[in-house]
Amino acid sequence: MEEVSASNELYASINGQLGVAYRQHPIGDRGDNLRQAITRLNLALENSKPEDNFIAYAQLLNSLANSYADLDMLSNTSDDLIKAIEYYEQALKYVSPQISALDYAGIVGNLAQANIT
Amino acid sequence: MGRVDQKIELLEYTLSMCKTSLEYLSPVTAPLSYAGQQAVIGDLYQALAVYQAPRQNLHLAVAAYLETLKYHSINSAPLSYASILRALGKVYNLLASRESDARVYFELALSSLKEALLIYDPALQPHNYASTCHRISKVYCNMADSGIAKLEHWVDEARRYIENALAYLIPQNDPSLYIEALSESAIVKIKLAVLQDRTQDLEHTLDEFYELAAISIIELKTNARRIHWELGDAYWLFFEKSQRLSYLSKSIEWYEEALTRFPDSTYPLASADISRALGRNYEAFARFEEAISNRRRAISYWQFAANFYGSLELSEDVRELRAKISASSV
Numbered sequence: 001m002e003e004v005s006a007s008n009e010l011y012a013s014i015n016g017q018l019g020v021a022y023r024q025h026p027i028g029d030r031g032d033n034l035r036q037a038i039t040r041l042n043l044a045l046e047n048s049k050p051e052d053n054f055i056a057y058a059q060l061l062n063s064l065a066n067s068y069a070d071l072d073m074l075s076n077t078s079d080d081l082i083k084a085i086e087y088y089e090q091a092l093k094y095v096s097p098q099i100s101a102l103d104y105a106g107i108v109g110n111l112a113q114a115n116i117t
Numbered sequence: 118m119g120r121v122d123q124k125i126e127l128l129e130y131t132l133s134m135c136k137t138s139l140e141y142l143s144p145v146t147a148p149l150s151y152a153g154q155q156a157v158i159g160d161l162y163q164a165l166a167v168y169q170a171p172r173q174n175l176h177l178a179v180a181a182y183l184e185t186l187k188y189h190s191i192n193s194a195p196l197s198y199a200s201i202l203r204a205l206g207k208v209y210n211l212l213a214s215r216e217s218d219a220r221v222y223f224e225l226a227l228s229s230l231k232e233a234l235l236i237y238d239p240a241l242q243p244h245n246y247a248s249t250c251h252r253i254s255k256v257y258c259n260m261a262d263s264g265i266a267k268l269e270h271w272v273d274e275a276r277r278y279i280e281n282a283l284a285y286l287i288p289q290n291d292p293s294l295y296i297e298a299l300s301e302s303a304i305v306k307i308k309l310a311v312l313q314d315r316t317q318d319l320e321h322t323l324d325e326f327y328e329l330a331a332i333s334i335i336e337l338k339t340n341a342r343r344i345h346w347e348l349g350d351a352y353w354l355f356f357e358k359s360q361r362l363s364y365l366s367k368s369i370e371w372y373e374e375a376l377t378r379f380p381d382s383t384y385p386l387a388s389a390d391i392s393r394a395l396g397r398n399y400e401a402f403a404r405f406e407e408a409i410s411n412r413r414r415a416i417s418y419w420q421f422a423a424n425f426y427g428s429l430e431l432s433e434d435v436r437e438l439r440a441k442i443s444a445s446s447v
Contacts, residue, residue: 030290073291101141102150108138109157112131116164 008047016044037067054094061091062107120382132161152188170430172215178208199236206230210256226256243285250282269312276305300347345375389425392418
């Protein structure tokens, strides 16, 4: 069981990093890269448990929300932005300013930008 | 609760979260995060200014951005530093239309934006470079509209910067900004043609603009709200120049179309500004035909605008419109 768990953790970690990399990828179609980022980040979330590391889980949700917020700029429909806001709000359930001030500030800042749009 | 009230509540709620998070960030140990949060607070005040107490919220935004700049330097984080200068420039430009000493705010806006422009490399940050040019062009346009001397010079500067912006904007990366820049470029060219008495260029510029805008809207599938408003402005300029009623009618048509795209429930300030322009147009129409009904329409649009300016605590605008209503009623 421990092996499976460790493998899941690694799988989640690699997909999480791939998701972040796809989001920042400067080459290729921006929309395709963002959709790849969303797929990878969802895989990472499916293979993670918040109770294992609340902050890491919140960071994944924050990255997923960022990808949707970026996609919103391209699509110009509010659907992606609504999803982004939902994921930022979910992320804030796992992090507080007392536990990790920097992560909390980052997610709140992103949520603010999404709410301004 | 209306949509405007909901938006205000949402922004105020987010603002309170940002202020809470600021209490846990130290400017000494995490200066960039502290500064970043101050910048977000500035953005939130700027957003709130669209819906309530613009002057007060814009000044609060300036204070937050200036606080942010204390923790950034051009050497350590040039791009962040430039982005705050850009935000400051935008807010100073907005304040110029709200404060009596407009010229001071215009100069502050230009100096902030031009400092930011020097930091961006158009080859490396084309979008930031282009959007900063776009903002500088807007400042020059507002300077020209505000009646400060050197009118033609300001409009020409606006043209130069907006053309520079268009040269570096990639339409697919930011369709809305591209369309906005396109329409502003046309308006600036039209204003310049009017000022330089090049009447023969006016129709051509408008046709060219209309065609470009139509193509871009279809290709980029973007919301073309602003274009309707600006076409209303363009035809008003045509009318001012030629006194031809057909241009005045077209201007009214485009403004009325724009009003449906800027509903007062979502865009109270834009809705008030368009209504003020419609009041001006109907008042002008009344001088030519159907004086009573057109004057009534003008008054009704001005009253609508005055109500919104009142709710936004823009007392000077309300006073100006009440004076127009009273003059028109006599």
